[in-house]
Amino acid sequence: MAEAALTLEEVPREELDAAVIRFAGDSGDGMQLTGGRFTETTALAGNDLTTFPDFPAEIRAPVGTTYGVSAFQINFGSRNVMTAGDVPDVLICMNPAALKTNVGDLREGGLVIVDTGTFTDKNLQKAGYEANPLDDDSLSRYRVMAIDISKLTLEAVKECEVTKKEGLRAKNLWTLGLIYWMYDRDLAATVEWLGTKFAKLPSIAEANIACLKAGHAFGETAELPDGALVYEIKPATFRPGLYRTVTGTEAMAWGLVAGAKLAGLKLVFSSYPITPASSVLHVLARLKAYDVVTFQAEDEIAAACAAIGSSYAGALGVTSSSGPGVALKTEALGLAITAELPLILINSQRAGPSTGMPTKTEQSDLYLAVYGRNADAPLVVLAARSSAEAFDVAIEAVRLATRYMTPVVLLSDTFIANAAEPWRLPDVGALEPFPVAFRTETEGFQPYERDPETLARPWVRPGTPGLEHRIGGLEKDYSSGNVSYDPANHQRMTDVRHEKIARIADDIPEQTVDQGPDRGPLAVVGWGSTYGPISRAVERTRSAGISVSHIHLRHLSPLPRNLGELLAGFDKVLVPEMNMGQLATVLRERYLVPAVSVPKVTGKPFKIVEIMDAIHAHSEA
Amino acid sequence: MNDTVAIPALTPQDFTSDQEVRWCPGCGDYAIIKAVRKALAEIGTETKDVVFVSGIGCAARFPYYMATYGFHTIHGRAPAIATGVKLANPELDVWVVSGDGDGLSIGGNHTLHALRRNVDLNILLFNNEIYGLTKGQYSPTSREGTRSPSTPLGSVDHALSATRFALGAGARFVARAVDTDQKRLPGILKAAHAHKGTSFVEIFQNCIVYNDGAFDAFAERKTAPETQIFLEHGKPLVFGKDRDRGLRLAPGTFSLEVVPLGEGGVDEGDLLVHDQTNRPLAGILAEMEPPDFPMALGVLFCNPEESYEAAVYAQIDEAKEASGPAGIDKLLRSGHTWTVEAR
Numbered sequence: 001m002a003e004a005a006l007t008l009e010e011v012p013r014e015e016l017d018a019a020v021i022r023f024a025g026d027s028g029d030g031m032q033l034t035g036g037r038f039t040e041t042t043a044l045a046g047n048d049l050t051t052f053p054d055f056p057a058e059i060r061a062p063v064g065t066t067y068g069v070s071a072f073q074i075n076f077g078s079r080n081v082m083t084a085g086d087v088p089d090v091l092i093c094m095n096p097a098a099l100k101t102n103v104g105d106l107r108e109g110g111l112v113i114v115d116t117g118t119f120t121d122k123n124l125q126k127a128g129y130e131a132n133p134l135d136d137d138s139l140s141r142y143r144v145m146a147i148d149i150s151k152l153t154l155e156a157v158k159e160c161e162v163t164k165k166e167g168l169r170a171k172n173l174w175t176l177g178l179i180y181w182m183y184d185r186d187l188a189a190t191v192e193w194l195g196t197k198f199a200k201l202p203s204i205a206e207a208n209i210a211c212l213k214a215g216h217a218f219g220e221t222a223e224l225p226d227g228a229l230v231y232e233i234k235p236a237t238f239r240p241g242l243y244r245t246v247t248g249t250e251a252m253a254w255g256l257v258a259g260a261k262l263a264g265l266k267l268v269f270s271s272y273p274i275t276p277a278s279s280v281l282h283v284l285a286r287l288k289a290y291d292v293v294t295f296q297a298e299d300e301i302a303a304a305c306a307a308i309g310s311s312y313a314g315a316l317g318v319t320s321s322s323g324p325g326v327a328l329k330t331e332a333l334g335l336a337i338t339a340e341l342p343l344i345l346i347n348s349q350r351a352g353p354s355t356g357m358p359t360k361t362e363q364s365d366l367y368l369a370v371y372g373r374n375a376d377a378p379l380v381v382l383a384a385r386s387s388a389e390a391f392d393v394a395i396e397a398v399r400l401a402t403r404y405m406t407p408v409v410l411l412s413d414t415f416i417a418n419a420a421e422p423w424r425l426p427d428v429g430a431l432e433p434f435p436v437a438f439r440t441e442t443e444g445f446q447p448y449e450r451d452p453e454t455l456a457r458p459w460v461r462p463g464t465p466g467l468e469h470r471i472g473g474l475e476k477d478y479s480s481g482n483v484s485y486d487p488a489n490h491q492r493m494t495d496v497r498h499e500k501i502a503r504i505a506d507d508i509p510e511q512t513v514d515q516g517p518d519r520g521p522l523a524v525v526g527w528g529s530t531y532g533p534i535s536r537a538v539e540r541t542r543s544a545g546i547s548v549s550h551i552h553l554r555h556l557s558p559l560p561r562n563l564g565e566l567l568a569g570f571d572k573v574l575v576p577e578m579n580m581g582q583l584a585t586v587l588r589e590r591y592l593v594p595a596v597s598v599p600k601v602t603g604k605p606f607k608i609v610e611i612m613d614a615i616h617a618h619s620e621a
Numbered sequence: 622m623n624d625t626v627a628i629p630a631l632t633p634q635d636f637t638s639d640q641e642v643r644w645c646p647g648c649g650d651y652a653i654i655k656a657v658r659k660a661l662a663e664i665g666t667e668t669k670d671v672v673f674v675s676g677i678g679c680a681a682r683f684p685y686y687m688a689t690y691g692f693h694t695i696h697g698r699a700p701a702i703a704t705g706v707k708l709a710n711p712e713l714d715v716w717v718v719s720g721d722g723d724g725l726s727i728g729g730n731h732t733l734h735a736l737r738r739n740v741d742l743n744i745l746l747f748n749n750e751i752y753g754l755t756k757g758q759y760s761p762t763s764r765e766g767t768r769s770p771s772t773p774l775g776s777v778d779h780a781l782s783a784t785r786f787a788l789g790a791g792a793r794f795v796a797r798a799v800d801t802d803q804k805r806l807p808g809i810l811k812a813a814h815a816h817k818g819t820s821f822v823e824i825f826q827n828c829i830v831y832n833d834g835a836f837d838a839f840a841e842r843k844t845a846p847e848t849q850i851f852l853e854h855g856k857p858l859v860f861g862k863d864r865d866r867g868l869r870l871a872p873g874t875f876s877l878e879v880v881p882l883g884e885g886g887v888d889e890g891d892l893l894v895h896d897q898t899n900r901p902l903a904g905i906l907a908e909m910e911p912p913d914f915p916m917a918l919g920v921l922f923c924n925p926e927e928s929y930e931a932a933v934y935a936q937i938d939e940a941k942e943a944s945g946p947a948g949i950d951k952l953l954r955s956g957h958t959w960t961v962e963a964r
Contacts (some may be wrong), residue, residue, distance in 0.1 A: 044959055189957070240963040244956060258949045267708050289936045289944035290952060294709050295933075298734035304703035305694070309674070309705025312692055313713065317705060335695050425958070428949045462690035462706070462713055465669045470638065470685050472693025473677075481683065482640060532933075 018077025020085030025094030034619030035072025046235025052084030117150025156214035177215025248416030255394025360603025516549030519569030622792020
């Protein structure tokens, strides 16, 4: 095959309002890094965006295999972007395995860019190809740009003092350069980033920058139909303000720091490494200057227990994990519930059961959060709908945990944890503080005497004179907190623990309708990261004339006090979830509404079209 | 200015809560709590600054009986909870009360990691070689062949030595004591308290109901001088009512031997001298048991280094110094930002 042989049909210059690009390659090809840089540059160019990093659990699966393929998808546009995109318009494949596993997702007529240098017999065989798909008509539904990127990369680094292996590693940046050319993007931010990242390895920095520029120059100078591949995506219209990109992990971690400051507390974050939750620990471990103590515990149980110990001592104890780790923390949650101490548990949900698919997204721990403990053990459950919103939800978790002396489970998922989006920075000065008032008055002190409004018991910091007291996991006397096995007392304590959580419904906003009328034939009810696709699906079906409303829940326990009444105003309630119908069950149980589940557990987020199909199916009836 | 008054020194009674003690009559725990109260009074600490954290088991009821702060938590997890307490407030004087099942079986992992991290905790491990609160099953420290409801034909697994476990885990302070030894136990507890970092004290505690007399071989008062050796740093390893026996390395080996002192025996100068900073020595002393050897009691090992929470806060202080004022605005603006102007 001739170098840079292009099999392009003639395409007109296009001005697009949005585009979806997917970078796919081997785990070692640097696809996540490439996607991250493209995201930053795209954000700086003023587009709205959502990203979807999708990578295998194996750190370095055998090179060239289909299960070692790592991908990064970004949807960006001049309009409001709410999902990572149903189907890519452009697919970059760094090897045959990436082509094999991803090309089926590409939109018909979409562009696939392949590095022909990797299409060797051995790699084709590893990917399961019997014949080279570039040589037959199997890709005839797409536009194919076949370039020997490997060879061009090595040419680009000829003058750099790097080994062949080091040089070849920069082929992701060559490819990024080409895509930058294609979308008319500035290289400056990536050049600067490479300079900083490889400050101590100047020859590597030089090679990477040379490749980035070479890929860009290739686009400019290659004998392509004039302008044929240059797209233009104008900046989106954003509310004026200061912006940055943020992942759910970052926003949630920063929300915890902000929440602790608003409460006037030291933050002690205890966690044990687990995919995909570890990154919260990584972010917070770098924030020591913000009065953050992080503790990598010996196991999940110790992490939860240390957080409880910190709250007992008067700090904000936070722990974090994903499904299997949260299961291990269950007993500790029960202790925090009966000891009535503030505690925040972040669950970055992943596909299960058991180890399941650690790097894939799911929402299947709603039952675990709401019901998953021994005995009657109610607590607060919140869920973030998007990466940026995780900041606000984390603050809300701190507020409720400290005001009501209760554990709060904060649900995130793999998608939110990893996905990036532009975020208009909040006016920090406008955030309302909710300082904790530790009990210091000794007169009449009873460890379990409750605030008549919130039913919260007093929070006493050990070290406070005159308030020495003992608490624990044994049932306690209603006021004194002393051990009590009195039957009527246990009923009363169980009732009050329940009532305390139930009353929180009066302290959270009433449920609003995100889109559409507040009564009608059909409501789509969601929670968590399905917000983007539901929102778009409802918007599109509504503009096609279907009457449908979107209700999205942040508070899952207790539920907003008007939710039952609101749902009763709809003939049908549709609940798309990345599980087998957990919220649908909760809604049916609570409100006896005929909620219909739209389940999806493929480890991938909903496509807009899948929810549109469900809406159509339930609108016709 | 307000008047100041001298705070009267506290007595053991001041550390006693108003709760009725629910241990079995004759339980070794009574002797231990007495010694702890005495030690705290002698240390001169205030009740407000002391926190007792426990897990589950007979010993774990301990905090309820102390007039300090106390947290009776879940099975095996007290060291983890206590670590959280210490991380939140390093000023507190934190004690962990655990047992052989709580601390070495279900919570073995947490004990191990508290010890290796060297969190400034005082861990009191009440070893009665049995599960008491669940009615008498054998525990990880029960000797092989222990008959119990769960091992009617005798246990077949090997017993764990709490002290050797602690030494192996990297503990910087390891001591051993007998519950009823009211003469020495308070002093050992005071030494544990004075040590910054994790102090591990194994206390042989008699369970009068399920394992009575388990430690008679060395704890029996009458024979104790012949079956115990009380370790003192810098002093030769001598024991016996008449101080007529000692320990030395058997020539040409790394094994201890008991030798007679005085006429017909060896000179005191030929004996091993206890060096509490010597971990291998602590290890072989911990190996000894009757009838061939005396049981080593007292401080086997004490070699302090920076405690965990001190190191954690040193990093935090350094980061704060390097960063200057750190507010939320600054945090959110770290990294790339861009401004969208009003049109």
